[in-house]
Amino acid sequence: MFFIYLERFHELDKRCRDFENANNELKQLNIQLEKDSLSVGGVTELFRRGSEGQISDSNSNETIIIEDVLNQSSTSPASFKGSFSHVSSRDTTSDEALTTIVISQRERFRIRNVELESENVSLKQQTNIFQNEMDKLRSDNIKLYEKIKFVQNYPTTRGTDGPIDRYSRGxxxxxxxxxxxxxQ
Structure with a gap:
């Protein structure tokens, strides 16, 4: 009885430690999430250019940000179009790769389906064979029982039978x- 309680105690203690570890991991993830949200908040404040709760001139902020981006980039608008066409060509190649993956997966599923169907047919054939064998054994058992019954009812003495015994047997x-x- 003591060992059962001891075993249960160890099991509960292990579960408690697992829960504590999971809780610590969740706390760490929560801290990381708070840090990330603060850094995102810092980025939005950078683009806002106004203090919290005050209305800022959004047109001037947007203009300043766009000018900063254009001054920092040394590329022309024509090169942006080329980069977008490159992205769309990458999308078509990724679509083609995805299509080949889907086609090969479909082919594997088709082959597996054929294998399973053939296995199903063979199992049905085996079931029919076993059913036929079981029916044959059942009929053999009935015939054997009939013979046993005949041997049990066979008269052991060779005396003269009266007409009543003869008709009762018939x-x-x-x-x-x-x-x-x-x-028959």
Whole structure:
């Protein structure tokens, strides 16, 4: 009895440690999430250029930001169009790669389906074979039972039978389904 409680204690203690570890991991993830949200908040404040709660001139902020981006980039608008066409060509190649992956996966599923269908057919054939064998064994058992019953009812003494015994055996034989079956 003591060992059962000890075993249960160790199990509960392990679960408690697992929960504590999961709780610590969640705390660490929460701290990381708060840091990330603060850094995102810092970025939005940078673009806002106004203090918290005050209305800023959004048109001047946007203009300043766009000018900063254009001054920092040394590329012309024509090169932007070329980069977008490059992105769209990458999308078509990724679409083609994805299409080949899907086609190969479909082919694997088709092959697996054919294998499973053939296995299903073979299992049905085996089931039919076993069912036929079971039916044959059942009929053999009935015939064997009939023979056993005949041997049990066979008279052990060779005396003169009276007419009543002879007719009672004939009557019993006519009622017995096994004897009727063997006569047919």
């Amino acid at each position: 009557y019993d034989a006519s009622l017995d389904p096994f004897t009727n079956f063997t006569k």
